[in-house]
Amino acid sequence: MVNLTNPILLIAVPLFFVFLAAVIAPFSKRATKYLPPVAFLINLIITLYLIPQVAEKGVIVATTAGIKPPFAINIAVDGLGLSLAIIASLLGLIASLYNLKYITEEPQDKFNMLFLLLGTGITWMVITGDMFNLFVAFEVTSISAFGLVGFLRDKDSIEAGFKYLVMGSIGASLLLIGVVMLYAATGTLNMADIAEKIARFSFRQKLLPYSFIFTGLGIEGALFPLNAWLPDAHPAAPSSVSSILSGIMTTAAIYAIIRATVTVFNYSAITPFILLIALLTLVFGETSAFFQKDIKRMLAYSTIGQTGFFFFAFSLGSVQGMQGAFMQILNHSLSKAMLFLIAGAMITQVHSRNIDDFSGIGKKMKISSVFFAIGAFSLMGLPPFFGFWSKLTIIFATLAYTNFYTITLVVILLFMSVIEGAYFFRVMQSMFFGKLKEGTEIKEASPGLVVPFVILGIVILTLAIYPTPIIAVSKKIAVQLIHRAVYINAVLGGL
């Protein structure tokens, strides 16, 4: 009897399905596309099963080969990791449902295998408790993402895929160098173990490996100015992939940075630097998004901005900041994934990614447009949507102490939210109230595309109506994250 609550299954199940896909691909290429939904559904169920455990124990640790940490490869799921895993599975499920109808290009079997691998990698990244494992997961994610970005094989996607490949590889090597340095210094790869051992190192000794890890992860995590691949890659990929990339992959990388910074390195001294980077990311992301004519590019830049936003909240270092960061991650993942899916659905009708061509489609594609508005509102932080509460939390966290700097920061944050409002409202205006171009035959996208994002929309609306439990949970998660000793003790508890 398989223990349903073993977090290793989160990796094992999708991997198994990848192999399954490889096996059945020679017989039926079409059949492979039904594998990802199943895999992600199983993953989702497992993660949901894990909730009570995590809530009870705080951190659940799973080991391989029966050897206890720090010696074996292990998996440690805490609140943050689990929530991200839930989001990853959910988005994976939604996106793969969407794919059933959306992906018509060949080779479908390879696409589905890569897609499964992408999901696996992301889930792996957020639940691993091991530094080298993190690298491996990172590589799995990146490589599948390279493939997926270039999947459409037109000029754009190949260029984007290539850029992404180069940058991603540099990132991966930097990460590897960092991990190697850590191993050389501490002799262990287990995060908790490193965390314990590294405490005796001086700031300078710690900084070199940290800077490599930070930069390596930062490339994937879309931090300014390492994110230059993103605005090319996200739009070029198929929309379902973009939704995963924007929705959860960058977030997973940010999670890795958070994990490294808080749990492993315990770097509070570095936060001003992180804060600066986050702020720059936010400012450049939102400003650039404002000038985009291409809807997916705009959403991609918006992702950069949002990443900056929650990374900023995280870099405040307070419980409330972390809480805000987590809430915003949740909000952003759901909304942005939905927005990408909707943008994809609209593009199938409009056959263009130019915002000007979207004018007036609100009258024809009612459901899509309304849900686009819901996603945008949530992302902008308009009440009663969940984004409002996360924005509020982050602002409250920033202004926990009132002085000149914090007020300046908040002014910048809010100014950026005005810009974000500006470009989203502009798009919505042209969608709902613009003039429909004559001679175009636009109708609502097929139900196969609509149903997935409507499910996501319903999740967002549910959060809007009933945000209190999530806010409470996010506070718990934040407290857990900031008390790194709990994590370390839980992993190394056996020793």
Next chain:
Amino acid sequence: MEKMTEQQFRTIGNMLRKRSLWMLHYCTGCGSMELPAVGTSRYDMERFGVVPYITPRQADILLVTGYVNTKTLRRIVTVYEQMLDPKYVVGFGSCPINGGVYWDSYAVIKQLDRYIPVDLYIAGCMPRPEAIITGFMHLMELIDKGKATGYKRYKENLEYYKENQRKVLE
């Protein structure tokens, strides 16, 4: 008795009314040159309550100062019809009476009386200011006696006047 009072009332009304005659500031020909002299210090028609007024709604007297060509007649008729009862028309100079020096002109009305009822003529080419003032005094007398009934005539013989107007204007 009742009739008596009304009659008296009307008489008093006429008595008062005759002392306040507002003249429409409307000039058709060369006769208008005489009016400034009548109005200003030397002759001062305001002594008798005669004052030039601007719009037909306010005025009591329509002073047709000189020849009337067909183009002007249309305006004169419009203005006359816009005036409120009781209203009086004074033909000024010889032109409204018989065309004056324009007696053979194709464009000039020879007899103003055929188109609108004229209560009083002041003959002369040009009548001097004294004559004008005498004319006004005479008009006042007519009003007092209830004889200046041009407006009633116009109503009673509307068909006749309209017919004549139509002949010229169309």
Next chain:
Amino acid sequence: MVKNILIAIGLPLLAFGIGISFMGFKRKIGARIQRRYGPPFHQPLLDIIKLLSKKSDISHGIIYDLGPMIALGASILTIFFIPIPGLKLLTGSADVIALLYIMVIGSLGMGLGAGESANPNSSIGIARALTLMFGYDLPFVIVIISVLLKYHTTNLYAITQAQAGGHWAMWVLPLSAIVGFIVIYGAMGEHPFDVVTAPHEVATGPMAEYGGKHLGLLFIDHAFHVYIELALFVDLFMGGASNIGWFYVKMFVLFLIIVFFDEVLPRFRIDDAVRFYWRWPTIIALTSLIIVLIGG
């Protein structure tokens, strides 16, 4: 009670009498200045009787009829709020500031009526009237405020009482009084501020389409208007009066000056009139106000 009713009936009649006498004076004096004999003194009364007894009248609509009525009704309303010697019937119900706006009702009614007469001359006239009012209102409110501040009350009757014994506001606030005079002057629409009715430009402006009894009502209203403006100035700056005769004399002196100016001045263009009011009178009035503020 009976006395009050008598006053209520008598006051408008008195005001009308005073106003109509001034109108007569004006024509007579004006004629004399032009070396004419001029009409009889009771000529305005004759005019009104003639207008009211016209045998036919036209109407452009209900508001056209209502306009002069509102104007007259508002004038009658206004005179009850201006205290004259021994009579302060309703001065307790509205103070000077309220009075400023009660005085406007008439122009509004007039404007509506003139508007419905559908004549562009009327419309232009009203546009000019309102603009001119906007023009002289600025110095006027400053003047009013100076007086109110000076006497620490907004009750017109109390202001006249405070000036008793020869301490006229005219002597206490000479600058304000000068401006007040200019404003009253403009409000009466005398030269050079007769842009509103300017017969040669806009054909008597608002009155262009009015004739007969409508115009008669407006003439009565004008008589009231003359009375109101003069009485207001006398109450504000010349200390009211202890009896009607004295009150009449003060008003007459004031009116005489106004007529003298009126007869010799040409006419402003409307925007120049506004510019004029917003320049010197305003500056003088402000100076006076600042003097009051500093000097108490």
Next chain:
Amino acid sequence: MNMSLMVLLLTPFTGGILSYLGGKIHRSVRYTFAILFSSLTLVELFFYYNKPVNHFVLGKMFGSVMILQINPISWLFAFIVTTISLLAIIFSVNDMEGRGGLDFYYFELMVVEGAMLGITLAGDLLTFFLFWEIMSWTSYLLIIQGGNKSIKAGYKYIIMSIIGANSMLIAIAMIYGKIHTLVFRNVAMLLAASPHGFDIAIFVLFAIGFFVEAAVMPLHTWVSDAYSEAPSSVSSVLSGVLEKIGAYGLFVLLYALFGVSLLGKLMPLRFPSPTIMYTIGWFAGISIVVSTFLAILQEDAKKLLAYSSISQIGYVVLGISIGTSLGVAGGLFHALNHAIFKSLLFFTIGAVIYRTGTRNLSELGGLIKKMPVTFTGTLFGIIALAGVPPLNGFVSKWMIYEALLQKKEVFLLILALIGSTGSFLYVYRLIHSTFLGQLPEKFKDVKEVPFLMQIPIWLLSLGTIVFGIWPGLAMNVIARGEKFFGITPIKYNLYGFPGGNGMGSLKMINISSVFIAGLIVAYIIFALGAKTHRISQYDNYAAGQVVTKDTKYNYSYGFYMFFGRVVNPVFKWSADKIYLAWARSANVFGDYMRRIYTGNLETYSSYIVVIISLVGFLILLGGKIW
């Protein structure tokens, strides 16, 4: 548990959802639900007429309780909200007929109503802000229902509104950072104990938010476009209610959060009232005068009304900022009155637009013969707006003047009085160019608006009379509200104010009855004269010329052109132009920033090197960057 206030708050939201769903069945179902639920809200509100609720816990968020409360002042504003919204809904039934997306429109209308109700009922800043944000974006959605141009206007509105809301958010976050609770009472205690710099910052930040919504200069620039481009019933909600919500916010800020004594301490008392309130008073005063001047020169009926709204809200803010009992009462009363007469005017002009399809003043004229009811409504509206007795606008303006005089704020008084005189100009222009003058031939067949659209016009006209002649009705609520906020109310009775304490007396009933008596006298004189007969509008004085149907014999374009010659040199610059210039330069700057993403792989790789070096550089600095 007492659910009372929650029920009140949820009624419009429920109504909105139900009418949205009902609209899918049949349009009459939609209307029934919308009208039913908004009337229901009004009825429910009347249960609280004399029954303040202090503490109704809505929930808990961030460790701060979210509470609802109702006091007489919030009752007053809630009354404005519900009444005008109800009338707007009734008006829209015919007005919006035939447009698309009506289900959504009614949903939005009721959600806006609910959100505004929520603001008035809020007992803490979090609830306040929550509903404030909802109000902002839902009202944006309403504005953009008005067609193509309205989209641009709505865009301007939402941007300014977000800026305002964010400014408030900063202040709220600053307060939360200190005391972790946002209940008004606790906030007031915090502010009383805080350093002055903090207090002033909070004040300014809130004031920006409220100024945007209340359209006080110089943050008014969205108003003229948004009010004029939105559908008429929305304009009346915007001008009648949304603006008042801004004023309500300002009132809460001044009297519930800060209080006059604290404001007095914040800055030295150089002037009769606290400097900070004095400043607000000046903003309001300048709003009054400048926008009056702008309104005079408008050619567009709704733009004219929009500028007039800015000017009138100036009176409200001015009254509130005076700080004396009389001033506050005047300001609040004017808020009520302005809601009544400005909504009335927007409804009547909406009716005109509904029938004629244009709001260009120079195209209209002479409609009095065709739309007498609308004309009557407009007449009452303009008389009230101009502050002419005996209608309601006069009473509240008079109170404000008296309050200013009491405080010897002479210069503000001059501004206020001048603004009022200026308003005669534009209201006359409004009524003249639409209803008076010559009727253009193309509007020969125009009919009076349907009965459903007349209802709001009738009711609001009645309102202008009732509150004008019996100001005591409104003063009952206002006086109780002032008592609630610790201000001693002034003496008043049903018909006016007995005066005293440097304040003049006013008896509206006397003024109106004598006026009616005067009218009767005038009518008697009139009736004694000869009978009148109606004549056509073409039988008109034209210096002898015969006016025919094909000549436009009407004066309406550039009505105050000569006045424009006087003031135009001053109005060459405007706040709007300054903002646009800022936006343009920000645009250019942002465009340069964007170019950091060059699209070159080499550049991107070099960024990585830069970052690694930067992080490495941190080693030398010891990890500290500041």
